[in-house]
Amino acid sequence: MSGELYEPETVWEFEMGDRVKFGVGASSELPSAIHEHGASSALFVTDQGVADAGIVDHLRGVLDDHDIETAVHAAVEPEPSVAVYDEAIRAAETFDAELVVGVGGGSSMDVAKTASALLGDDGSVLDYAAPPIGEGRSVPATGRPCLCIPTTSGTGSETSPVAVVSVAAENRKIGLSDRRLRPAMALVDPTLVTSLPPAPTAFSGMDALGHAIESYSAVRYDAKPRPSTPEERPDYNGRSLLTDQLARKAIELVGDNLRRAVDNGNDLDARRNMALASLLAGMAFTNAGTTAAHALAMATGAVVDIPHGVAVAIFLPEVMRYNAQSAPERFDEIVALLGADDTTATASEAVEELRHDVGVADGLGEFGVTEDRVGELADRTIGMDRLLSRNARRMTRDDAERILRRAL
Missing domain, CATH: 3.40.50.1970 (Rossmann fold)
Structure with missing residues (x-):
């Protein structure tokens, strides 16, 4: 008998656009x-x-x-x-x-x-x-x-x-x-965001938080098979020490500044910090990848008229609850990074508190989704192999159904 043994990945890559210019003006x-x-x-x-x-x-x-x-x-x-x-x-x-x-x-x-x-x-x-x-x-x-x-x-x-x-x-x-x-x-340029109304400020900020939390809790780069050639390594190649640092800072910035940016769009310090959070989270997730919350959001958004950031905000706490057993220490740290008043809160509860404070919907029912659509949306979600493969915990169709029901 012969066969190939499992070989784990040993190399991570990091890419971004050629350059970034950041700051007022x-x-x-x-x-x-x-x-x-x-x-x-x-x-x-x-x-x-x-x-x-x-x-x-x-x-x-x-x-x-x-x-x-x-x-x-x-x-x-x-x-x-x-x-x-x-x-x-x-x-x-x-x-x-x-x-x-x-x-x-x-x-x-x-x-x-x-x-x-x-x-x-x-x-x-x-x-x-x-x-x-x-x-x-x-x-x-x-x-x-x-x-x-x-x-x-x-x-x-x-x-x-x-x-x-x-x-x-x-x-x-x-x-x-x-x-x-x-x-x-x-x-x-943070000055270009000051005119953004409170609702899209909240939606987009929760999307940035989703990028940061999912890249921070994604499968690690060396917990997956090594590609046959470097060219076959995917763009989203798993979390690494570098993406962790970017994601961690982005989570902290969102926790400290999203409420302020929603409450007063002319708070340039809050706008600057949210722009930085979005940039850092973007650099993190475009290397580590996003996971099940984005799979659910994309599957739902294809057939339901719901802003992407709202869908992410609804699914993110439910996916965090589901994933918590796979990386409990990381989710405990997220509570502190978000600056939750209740230090005994879980990470999912801290995200729900932030979602409530910035006025984002807390369920799919507000967009007309009912129990009879859960099966369809679960099927669509399970088809998102590329995203689910990076999730910290394996997700079945039944798991997706349970998360969707909790999100109604």
Whole structure:
């Protein structure tokens, strides 16, 4: 008899966008960032709300007297569909953009990253999705640079190699994942977030917390099989000492600042700290990975009209309860990092307290989800193999059903 013995992974990798500019006024350095990439034309990709708020006009004004031609594509929608992505790619081709600037929340930045990477390439965005939804093509190396300027604090898209696409024909949300989708630079300016209303401030902040907690409690890099070649190592390769440090600080920053940012959007110190929390959590989860709370949120969000950050906030405490036995010391530490008043509280209770304080819904029932949909949502969740494989505790369909019922 012969066979191959299990070989654990022994190497972790860490990646992020080429550079980050962070701080009050970082967006004013946009002309330098564009010229640094040798571009003389830039397409701004955003949504109509950000455009109406005057943020894009402000950024275009920053480019005055710098010999940079600009155009605006303000047609991104929440949970962007294949058509939204393809339309942005066509807009970049029509303008012949030498560089793309994504301005807004995660959807706008995801669309901008994809449009820049696929500019000039034939086919649809779905060609680059993994089978069976897409053809699994690799993103070409012929795209244009992308700069990302977030106007929310939560998604982490400004440093990630992923773009989330809603596929209506399949009633699914999928993630395109490729290292060439990472932006060339992120310009994180807290002043651009001060006008964000309390509700999306809360939603996006809870999403950042989900990124941080899930990357901090994900499967460790050396608790999984070694890939056959370095090229086969996944982008999300498990938590490491470095991702732990980023996640830990992000959790602490959210615990100290999200309530303040929701209560007073002009509290620039709180906004700065939430922007930093989002950035650090984004750097952590785009290397360690997210887990079951995001699997449940994506599965539910594909068929239920619910903001992604709200779905994460609803599922996160339930998944933490489920996972607590696998890493009790980590969940005990999360209580302290969140600064919970009750030091005897569990980590899931501390998250629920924060969720309540910032006014986020505490159950799926508020979005019309009833008991009769639990089976369907459990089936969809179990299909999220990529995310569930990183969860600290193995999850079955019955486990997913129990979590969904608790989340109603």
